[in-house]
Amino acid sequence: MKLEIKELHTYYGASHILQGVSLSISSGEVVVLLGRNGAGKTTLLRSSVGLTKANSGSVLVDGAELRGSPVHRAPRLGVIFVPSGRRTFESLTVWENLQLAATSCPRRTGSWNPERVFEVFPKLAQLAKRRAGVLSGGEQQMLKIGRALVANPEILLLDEPTEGLAPVVVGELGDWINLLRQERLGILLAEQNALFSLEHADRGYILEKGRISLQGSAEEVWVSQELQSALGIAARDTNDSQGEEK
Amino acid sequence: MARLLIELIGTLSAASTLFVVATGLTLVFGAMRVINLSHGSFYMYGAFIVSTLVGTSTGARYWWAIAVAALAVALLGTLLDLTVVRFTVNRDPLTQLLATFAVFLILADLGQHIWGTGFRAVPLASTLSGRITIASATFPIFDLFVIGVAAVVGIGLWLLLGHSVIGWRIRAAVDDPEVLQAGGVNLRRLQTGVFTLGAFLAGLGGAVIAPQIVVAPGIDESIIVSAFLVAVIGGLGSVLGTAVGALIIALAETVGALVAPTWASTFTYIAVILVLALRPWGLFGVAER
Numbered sequence: 001m002k003l004e005i006k007e008l009h010t011y012y013g014a015s016h017i018l019q020g021v022s023l024s025i026s027s028g029e030v031v032v033l034l035g036r037n038g039a040g041k042t043t044l045l046r047s048s049v050g051l052t053k054a055n056s057g058s059v060l061v062d063g064a065e066l067r068g069s070p071v072h073r074a075p076r077l078g079v080i081f082v083p084s085g086r087r088t089f090e091s092l093t094v095w096e097n098l099q100l101a102a103t104s105c106p107r108r109t110g111s112w113n114p115e116r117v118f119e120v121f122p123k124l125a126q127l128a129k130r131r132a133g134v135l136s137g138g139e140q141q142m143l144k145i146g147r148a149l150v151a152n153p154e155i156l157l158l159d160e161p162t163e164g165l166a167p168v169v170v171g172e173l174g175d176w177i178n179l180l181r182q183e184r185l186g187i188l189l190a191e192q193n194a195l196f197s198l199e200h201a202d203r204g205y206i207l208e209k210g211r212i213s214l215q216g217s218a219e220e221v222w223v224s225q226e227l228q229s230a231l232g233i234a235a236r237d238t239n240d241s242q243g244e245e246k
Numbered sequence: 247m248a249r250l251l252i253e254l255i256g257t258l259s260a261a262s263t264l265f266v267v268a269t270g271l272t273l274v275f276g277a278m279r280v281i282n283l284s285h286g287s288f289y290m291y292g293a294f295i296v297s298t299l300v301g302t303s304t305g306a307r308y309w310w311a312i313a314v315a316a317l318a319v320a321l322l323g324t325l326l327d328l329t330v331v332r333f334t335v336n337r338d339p340l341t342q343l344l345a346t347f348a349v350f351l352i353l354a355d356l357g358q359h360i361w362g363t364g365f366r367a368v369p370l371a372s373t374l375s376g377r378i379t380i381a382s383a384t385f386p387i388f389d390l391f392v393i394g395v396a397a398v399v400g401i402g403l404w405l406l407l408g409h410s411v412i413g414w415r416i417r418a419a420v421d422d423p424e425v426l427q428a429g430g431v432n433l434r435r436l437q438t439g440v441f442t443l444g445a446f447l448a449g450l451g452g453a454v455i456a457p458q459i460v461v462a463p464g465i466d467e468s469i470i471v472s473a474f475l476v477a478v479i480g481g482l483g484s485v486l487g488t489a490v491g492a493l494i495i496a497l498a499e500t501v502g503a504l505v506a507p508t509w510a511s512t513f514t515y516i517a518v519i520l521v522l523a524l525r526p527w528g529l530f531g532v533a534e535r
Contacts, residue, residue, distance in 0.1 A: 049428055051427070051428060070432065071424075071427035072427050072428075072430050072431055072432045072433070075429055076430050080428065080429070080430075081428045083424070083425060083428070087422055087425050088421075088422075089414075089417065089421040089422060089426075090421050090422075091417050091420070091421055092417060092418060092421070096414050099411065099414070100411060100414045100415060100418055100429075101429050101430075104426075104429045104430035104431045105429075105430035108430075147429065151430055
């Protein structure tokens, strides 16, 4: 499967957030989208699945236009957006979260189901009857990924998966990504953590102020001037939270 | 002692109707974030439809009239959702209030056009019209029936929301509607279903209670005020809270009627003020994020 984003423009009111972004990702590859806070990473992911309305451009899933479709069409075609932060169904138990997700795309089939998620994430099995709202950040990340997997997607759009995770959990996240790549899933990582994401990625894009300023192999991105300018400062720059990414 | 028991059953019966109606309001608010001012119209239509179906007969038709009325009102709810309410979801509260208030006015006028401005009395089914004596206290069988209906509704909602995938979806829509959609659920269809269920519950409440009340224009207005009080002190969005809220309001009314009949409704509002002063989001409510 191939997800192609072509010349996407998105506005929030008068501000032009995405200024003609093009990007593609296929099953079986890990692609990273790097950029600082406010560059438009979250907007790009949200616009891809329709949670934020893009004003022009195309989002194609194997050639089929997704832009303008209701939000639930993307996951049914195999593209699932996993938002950042604590976005589990907090009043439901872990098991109910997974069971709900597994029945949300009834026509999609594959090897993933709640039982298999419990094998891959034994920690979740122990927490099966707990309400999702009480889980730790790392456990919620597991649950969010598990919930996406039981819908048997072909492409995952992960928004800031390392955000707020302890270093040891970030290491585990890398293992999960490698496992999913072996299963032929395509993974798009929107990240500020260049070190982590480029280590696992095949290719990368750098997003700066709503435009792709560089694309290339993970190595090319790693050594580029653009990475320094786009993120070298941002990693230490904390007064940059303009609240646009929500 | 017998006196206390009688008052208790009467209070429970009043709370039961409030619970059935208000729980529809709270479900719709929880899953759709829509404040539906026309919710009382569903209650009134339920009562009027039962009055038409039962007519001046012996009341034997009451049983199937309840079912027909509740289902007809549910259908009305579906139509309203698809034509008006869908455009108010995700809009600001003022737009929602204006739109649903307009629907309330239109339904009130339509109701007067169909059923006139007079009042109607609905005869009781003979099986429900008697009295029953338990522990030297005598109550109307009808009160016990109303309590039974509320219990069935409560257990039904508990099973639905706690033990079915559809119920989990409804709760997930309360927690995080975006993530629910991004996972593949057609949120709009789910909301239409919830709005229909809300209308059904209000219609059921009006249909069941019709023999005990004066069915007349204006009951839509009085029930919506009570239902809102119940839903708000219980915590909008919480079914359990609605049950407790209904008990508090009914209890305040009973106590008020016993202690100072002319000030009865004051007691209700004192109860509301007390609860909200202690818990601004209602007993089982959660603060908006």
